[in-house]
Amino acid sequence: MSRLEWLFSRLDRTLSVKVSLYALLGVAAASIASLFSHYVHWAMPFDITPSAIESLLGIIASSMLTVTTFSVNALTSAYSSATSNGTPRATILQEQDRLVQSVLATFIGSFLFSIVALIALKVSAYGPEGRAVLFLVTIAIIVLIVLALIRWIGHLAKLGRVGDTIDRLEKATKGAMTAWMARPYLGGAPLREEVVLPPATGKIEAGDVGYIAFIDTGHIAELCEEKAFEAVLQVLPGAFVYRDSILLRLHGGTSPLDPTLSKQFRNAFVLRTARSFDQDPRFGLITLTEVALRALSPAVNDPGTAIDVIGRQTRLMTLWCTEHPAPADTEPRYPRLHVPPLACGDLYEDAFNLIGRDGAGQIDVALRLLKALEALSRLGPPTARAAAIRQFHLAFARAETTLPTEHERARLCELRDRFTGAA
Known part of the structure; x- marks a missing residue:
């Protein structure tokens, strides 16, 4: 991907671009309908009065303004929730949500269509043929609005929730990893x-x-x-x-x-000024870890979310360890450019190190983390296995000195003994 293609891909994910495009389409639809009165003539079986269309357009204009205002307020609340319950770094993924962009663009485009059409009706810009076309376009827009509202209501139910934030982060991180593995070492x-x-x-x-x-x-x-x-x-x-x-x-x-x-x-x-998910798999792992750290903080005290994040980090690292091609199997597209690897030690540290630190005092988090690292220590090249083993011993040492009861420490040692015995 060239720099220009990358800039266009980011532009395509920008809310203002899609909203502006739909707004222009709404204005164009209202304007084109008036041309039929001047250049297209056919015998109309019935006449659609301006008042009939005015009432429909008036309903669309007033309701779309209200719905758009409500939607913006809902988005603001969702972004705030994702920031306070997850991590501020995740809000960029919500802003790039294509469903959100499509729905808002539909609402704003419909609003502008109705305003332009109402103005044109008031100045008698539509003849009988133009009013017929405008009526058909209005009906089509009403159908689009209804479909958008149905999708929007279902989407609002989960937007901004911790689970939705984690889903987005895992998907973005997996996409970055898959893109890197499809073109190892950036080509x-x-x-x-x-x-x-x-x-x-x-x-x-x-x-x-x-x-x-x-x-x-x-x-x-x-x-x-x-x-x-x-x-x-x-x-x-x-x-x-x-x-x-x-x-x-x-x-x-x-x-x-x-x-x-x-x-x-x-x-x-x-x-x-900020990191991007596009070419940076480590950023996704770090952001997922931030969600787990917020969940483990005394103010939140939600070990279940931290355990969920550990499972997703394990899934992502499994993908990386099992599908990343070895350097000897890589056919470079640019042989004159030599690129350092993404170090497995850095990836494992991004994914598990801080969770092991903050979750050391909770037996359920510590056990899940050690089990995940034990499983990952069997996957991938020697460097990946060594990184998983290092994080295992580091997490064990932290938990052993932090857990409050002898019974919990005994469970931890039992898992450690099984791991060292299998190794």
Whole structure:
């Protein structure tokens, strides 16, 4: 995916874009109906009076304004609920909800259609043919409004709830993982210690402070092919960089690294003030962990949600460990670009480390976490298994020193003994 395609994909998920498009369609539908009076003529079997259409349009205009206002208030409450009961990082997924966007766009588009049509009726812009077309369009819009309301009522019942927030986070994280596995190492070649590179030519610095939201590896590869560079990526999406942080190291090349070429390389990196789910599987794991930590806080005290999150993290890590291709099996699309791997140790730490810390004093959370890590220690390459084993022992040590009763500690030791005996 190029930078332009990535920007368009983000634009497509923006609420204002879809609302604006539907609004324009509503205005266009009301305007086009008036053209039939001037350019299309046919014998009408009956005449639709302006007052008949006015009453329908008036109902639509007043009701859609009320429904839109109510919907915006409901969304605000849902976002607030997701922030207070889950994590503020999850609200971006609610804002990108296509059903929410479609419903709001339908309401606003219908409102604008009715307003424009009412104005046109008042100035006698519609003849008999135009009123017939306007009547048919009005009936079609009423049907769309009813369908949107039915979908909206069902969606509002779960919007903003913790379960819905966790579902969205798991889906977004799975999507990021699947995209990474479909194009491992962002399309580049895995960075290996045994790779021999030409002498270093230069480096590309960030020049700003922020998170790496997207890397256009195709653009980097094109520049490398054109100038015969070998490039080594120093950061991955999600990394926080400073002005002098090195983004890319270049080796070889047929021309010097001048300021113009440096700027072209730097343009492949998109910096934002916040992390994005698109190319960053770790961000999804971290955000899920934040939901579990909120649930484990004394103010909430909801270990069930933390256990739910552990199950989802386990499912995601199972996907990663079993389906991620080994470096030797990877066919790079951009052989001149060398990309470091997503370290299994970092993924396991993002998913389980803090849950083990905050859930150490609750036996149900500690046992579920240890069982999940014990199962994951049997999956994946040696690095993944070692990371799971490390998190197992770390979680056990924390729980052993935190659990209040001897009986609970004995249950913990029993599980640890089974694990070490099987190993």
